[in-house]
Structure formats: structure tokens, C-alpha cells
Amino acid sequence: MNRDSDFPVRKPHATSTLGVAVTSEPGASIHTNDAARAFAVRANLPWVDVREAASEMALVFADSSVSLHARAAPDESAKHGWLRPLVADFAALDISSPQGRRKNQPLARALGRREGSSPLRVLDATAGLGQDSFLIAALGHEVFAVERSPVVAALLREGLAQAAATSPEIVARISLLETDARELTQKSVTPLWDVVYLDPMFPPRGKSAREKKAMRILRRIVGEDLDAAELFAMACTMATKRVVVKRPTHAPPLAPHPVTAHAAKGIRYDVYSVVALRDATLF
Numbered sequence: 001m002n003r004d005s006d007f008p009v010r011k012p013h014a015t016s017t018l019g020v021a022v023t024s025e026p027g028a029s030i031h032t033n034d035a036a037r038a039f040a041v042r043a044n045l046p047w048v049d050v051r052e053a054a055s056e057m058a059l060v061f062a063d064s065s066v067s068l069h070a071r072a073a074p075d076e077s078a079k080h081g082w083l084r085p086l087v088a089d090f091a092a093l094d095i096s097s098p099q100g101r102r103k104n105q106p107l108a109r110a111l112g113r114r115e116g117s118s119p120l121r122v123l124d125a126t127a128g129l130g131q132d133s134f135l136i137a138a139l140g141h142e143v144f145a146v147e148r149s150p151v152v153a154a155l156l157r158e159g160l161a162q163a164a165a166t167s168p169e170i171v172a173r174i175s176l177l178e179t180d181a182r183e184l185t186q187k188s189v190t191p192l193w194d195v196v197y198l199d200p201m202f203p204p205r206g207k208s209a210r211e212k213k214a215m216r217i218l219r220r221i222v223g224e225d226l227d228a229a230e231l232f233a234m235a236c237t238m239a240t241k242r243v244v245v246k247r248p249t250h251a252p253p254l255a256p257h258p259v260t261a262h263a264a265k266g267i268r269y270d271v272y273s274v275v276a277l278r279d280a281t282l283f
């Protein structure tokens with residue numbers, strides 16, 4: 001895996017990190033403590049000595065993990081008032097069984113590689129906790145994963161470091177960069193990626209919606225991704241072949257005229273042909 005430490009440090013995205021404080025686990029090594037404090041300074045987040053001192057959420061550095069602890073909302077059940085810690089973990093992803101391959105088929109088809117052709121270069125411009133990046137890399141593609149929230153990027157960086165022990169060949173195909181993907185357009189003269197993959201936060205479905213707890217925590221950290229349309233326009237200039245957008249089944253497409261869509265459980269992948277979009281001068 002390529003580390004993003006060589007890239008310049010950026011200002012945190014305006015909607016990210018709200019209510020997050022940083023701390024280290026009691027008894028953590030000096031090295032871990034230093035890393036946690038350095039992260040707090042870089043991400044411009046408050047430091048607290050113990051997790052309980054965090055008002056809403058705490059990013060906790062331990063010697064062998066980085067996890068996000070969030071206080072439960074009044075309508076959420078939780079032990080001692082804290083939800084199960086959020087981590088980037090790929091162990092539950094089924095990447096090898098026939099069933100897993102079937103499940104992942106819509107994603108593979110949406111990306112568009114045919115049997116026997118060379119792997120694609122995929123820009124995952126909304127990496128989040130890296131589940132899709134990992135699946136795409138497991139399909140054999142090279143993934144450039146971009147995440148703008150420093151907190152989410154820290155979780156993903158740790159998750160990838162841990163996964164390197166069990167799935168080194170998959171992790172080696174993933175490069176992580178902590179920045180706003182929209183900034184990439186200013187750096188590249190020519191498109192570098194065959195496919196740009198987008199999975200902005202799904203529109204909230206009201207208070208009663210049974211959203212997974214992990215997604216609710218993520219939403220508390222990063223907000224709503226209200227600039228997704230702008231990101232889509234950028235994606236169309238950065239891809240040579242297609243732009244793929246993951247959407248909830250019942251949500252309208254992020255942009256009009258996908259050439260096709262591949263359905264999976266509860267979601268679909270809308271596929272946009274860059275050539276068709278350019279011809280139609282839709283952006």
C-alpha cells in the first residue's frame with residue numbers, strides 16, 4: 001500500500017470532524033501517544049485525556065488499533081452510553097466464495113472489465129471506510145482511494161495496515177490519499193483513471209429509517225456530501241471510460257442519463273459512459 005504521508009497536509013473539509021475529539025488509550029505507548037497528539041494538531045481537533053471527556057465522539061489511538069467511539073443518541077441503545085466503536089474492517093467482506101463472487105457481480109459488471117482484459121485503474125473518490133475500495137481491489141483492479149475527512153481517513157489507514165497482514169496482495173493494490181477529490185482536477189492534466197467510482201452519503205430517509213449504526217456514526221462525522229453533483233462533474237473529466245455511482249435502490253440517479261444500472265441488495269450502481277456524456281455535452 002502506498003501511504004499518503006508524502007502528500008501535502010490539507011485543511012480538513014468544512015463539514016467533517018464535527019464533535020470529534022482525539023485521545024489515546026490508557027497505557028498506550030509513547031509512540032502511540034505522540035502519533036495521536038500529532039494527528040490532533042494536524043486535523044485541528046481538540047485533545048482530551050480520557051475518552052469520557054469527549055462531548056460527542058472520540059477518535060481513540062491504541063497501540064494496535066484506531067477506533068471512533070460515539071456517544072449513543074437518546075433513541076439508541078448502548079452499553080454505558082457509548083456505541084460499538086467504528087473501525088475500518090474488511091474481515092466480513094466475502095471476497096472469495098462463489099456466493100460472495102455472485103454478490104459482488106453487479107459491482108464487477110458496473111466497473112466493466114471483461115474476462116481476460118487487463119485490470120482497471122479505479123479512482124474511488126469517496127473512499128469512506130474502504131469497503132468498496134477493498135472489494136474493487138479484490139477484483140484485481142488498482143484502486144486510488146480518496147477520503148477528505150481526516151478522521152475517516154485515519155480509520156481507513158489503520159484498517160488497511162491491519163488487513164495487510166491477512167490480504168497483502170489486495171492491500172498492495174490500494175493507495176490512500178487524504179484530500180478532497182475535487183482537488184485532483186487541479187493537479188492532473190490528463191485523466192489518469194479508467195473508472196471513477198462515487199458513493200456519496202445516501203440521502204437520509206427520515207428519522208424512522210433503520211439505518212445501520214455504523215452509517216449513522218459516519219453521517220455524524222462527515223455530514224451529507226451536499227456537493228456530490230460537483231464531484232460527479234469532476235469525475236466525468238477524470239475518467240477515460242466510465243463513472244459509476246452507487247445509489248440506494250429507491251433514490252433518483254445523481255445525474256441524468258446513466259447508460260445502464262446494475263442492481264444489488266438495497267442499492268444499484270448507475271453507470272455513465274464518459275464518451276456518451278461528452279458527446280451529449282451534458283457537462
Ligand SMILES: C[S@@+](CC[C@H](N)C(=O)[O-])C[C@H]1O[C@@H](n2cnc3c(N)ncnc32)[C@H](O)[C@@H]1O
Pocket residue numbers: 125126127128129130131132133146147148149152179180181182199200201202222225231
Ligand atoms: C458513503 S461514504 C463511502 C463509503 C465507502 N464507499 C465504503 O465502501 O466504505 C462517503 C464518503 O465519501 C467521502 N467524500 C464525499 N465527498 C468527497 C470528496 N469530494 N472527496 C473525498 N471524499 C469525499 C465522505 O467523507 C465519506 O467518508
